[in-house]
Amino acid sequence: MRRSRLLFSLYMLMALMVGSRLASAEPAVNAHVTLGHSTIPLNGPWRFHVGDDRHWASPDFDDSSWETVDLTPAPGAHDGDVGLPGYVSGWSRRGHAGYTGYAWYRIRVTVDGKKDTALSMAGPTLVDSTYQLYVEGKLLGEVGDFSGKTPRVFGVRPSVFSLPASSTNMRTYLVAFRVWMDPLDAGDDSGGIHVAPTIGDTDGIDRLHQAQWLQTFKGYVVDAVEPMAFVMLALMVFALIACRTDDRYRWLIAALLLLALLRVNQVMFYWTDVLSLRSYDVATTVMLRPLNLAAWTLAWRDWFRLKRDPWLRYAISALTLTYMVFALIGRPWFAPEANLGIKVTADDIVEAVRLAYVALYLGIMGLGLIRSAKPSAYLASLCAILVGIGLFATELNTLGIPGIWFPYGTGVARGQYAYAAFILLLFLLVLTRSVGYVRRSNQGHDR
Numbered sequence: 001m002r003r004s005r006l007l008f009s010l011y012m013l014m015a016l017m018v019g020s021r022l023a024s025a026e027p028a029v030n031a032h033v034t035l036g037h038s039t040i041p042l043n044g045p046w047r048f049h050v051g052d053d054r055h056w057a058s059p060d061f062d063d064s065s066w067e068t069v070d071l072t073p074a075p076g077a078h079d080g081d082v083g084l085p086g087y088v089s090g091w092s093r094r095g096h097a098g099y100t101g102y103a104w105y106r107i108r109v110t111v112d113g114k115k116d117t118a119l120s121m122a123g124p125t126l127v128d129s130t131y132q133l134y135v136e137g138k139l140l141g142e143v144g145d146f147s148g149k150t151p152r153v154f155g156v157r158p159s160v161f162s163l164p165a166s167s168t169n170m171r172t173y174l175v176a177f178r179v180w181m182d183p184l185d186a187g188d189d190s191g192g193i194h195v196a197p198t199i200g201d202t203d204g205i206d207r208l209h210q211a212q213w214l215q216t217f218k219g220y221v222v223d224a225v226e227p228m229a230f231v232m233l234a235l236m237v238f239a240l241i242a243c244r245t246d247d248r249y250r251w252l253i254a255a256l257l258l259l260a261l262l263r264v265n266q267v268m269f270y271w272t273d274v275l276s277l278r279s280y281d282v283a284t285t286v287m288l289r290p291l292n293l294a295a296w297t298l299a300w301r302d303w304f305r306l307k308r309d310p311w312l313r314y315a316i317s318a319l320t321l322t323y324m325v326f327a328l329i330g331r332p333w334f335a336p337e338a339n340l341g342i343k344v345t346a347d348d349i350v351e352a353v354r355l356a357y358v359a360l361y362l363g364i365m366g367l368g369l370i371r372s373a374k375p376s377a378y379l380a381s382l383c384a385i386l387v388g389i390g391l392f393a394t395e396l397n398t399l400g401i402p403g404i405w406f407p408y409g410t411g412v413a414r415g416q417y418a419y420a421a422f423i424l425l426l427f428l429l430v431l432t433r434s435v436g437y438v439r440r441s442n443q444g445h446d447r
Helices: 002-024 202-242 250-271 277-303 310-330 340-371 375-391 393-398 414-446
Strands: 031-034 039-041 046-050 067-069 101-112 119-122 130-135 138-143 160-162 170-181 198-201
Touching (some): 198 202, 202 414, 277 310, 277 340, 277 375, 310 340, 340 375, 340 393
Antiparallel strands (some): 046 067, 119 160, 119 198, 130 138, 130 170
16 A cells, blocks of 8 residues: 555656656747737847847747746836836846847747737837847848848847738737847846837837837937027127137037037937947047046136147047057957957056046136136136036946936936036126127227
């Protein structure tokens, strides 16, 4: 009797072990969706695998050995930039830290709805860095350019893809995303899909698409408006001051125009396909940031009417050239085969150059206050501080000062607040100084 019980127990244990193995070998459970006039996010469970193989798009491919990824966001979760809802961490926090390149997401979706209902899918609104969408093994669309050896990355914007029609109420789709993460997007929380795609009837998806675009528009509209204000201020400086006096304001005009280019670059990347990620990085990191630091340092020197020592001009030229060269060397796409130590050293040199600019910037502002303790000098110093908040954002971040706030659910950067206040103050400064020139000119004519 005891032996029979023992044998029975062993048989049951073996059956459980075999059953558990069979269960783990099954493909991902179908996501069953019942649609009326609605949209439903495809949070998962998704099958996920790093690497790349075009056969992984096939509905017949067995993905049972892949890991499972859940894209369900925490309540109220949003990204840390513009406030896109439904945010989840990327694969860097899911066991693949440091990995860049291709990865695949797969899910089988069964849709229960009327057979004459047109279905669509809203693509993920936040992906590191770009993707292709396959449905039932066929390429349905892509964001970016996958024609080359390495995909060209553009800003991921709200996209809609029409799903294949069906003659039955019950439709099953194998959905696969082929994702590419560029080394430029590598980070602690980066990698792959951050906001799940959404499936639904075409009307519902169109409404969702409009809402997604509205959120994207709100996230960068300030970056579009402020550059226009900088250009208007540059024209104002030229018209009211520079053409009426021998004082040199060309650096202030140049600084305003360069700052406008720096800010509008972000809008062009996220709203249009004018700039690829690589082009944006070259323009912003390698060129415009160092040029802005140089131009604004010289602009405040001239505004405070400090002595134009040749050494300062030479020092700024050397710092700017050093910044640009080592910023280029430190980019992941430049000589990617180079030793990691070289990249780290280049980044350290860039940080040192930026700190040198901080010292120069503050020194010029302090000398300006010493030279003239008038209210206009204090107002100009406040303007310099506000511009510096935007120019030295990296250094302020290391101090733990919050970089982005989310009023009404939309991200507004610390620099955007500072630039908005700067625009108003500089307008008053330029107006005040131009009035002073007019008065002195009239007094000269009266004599």
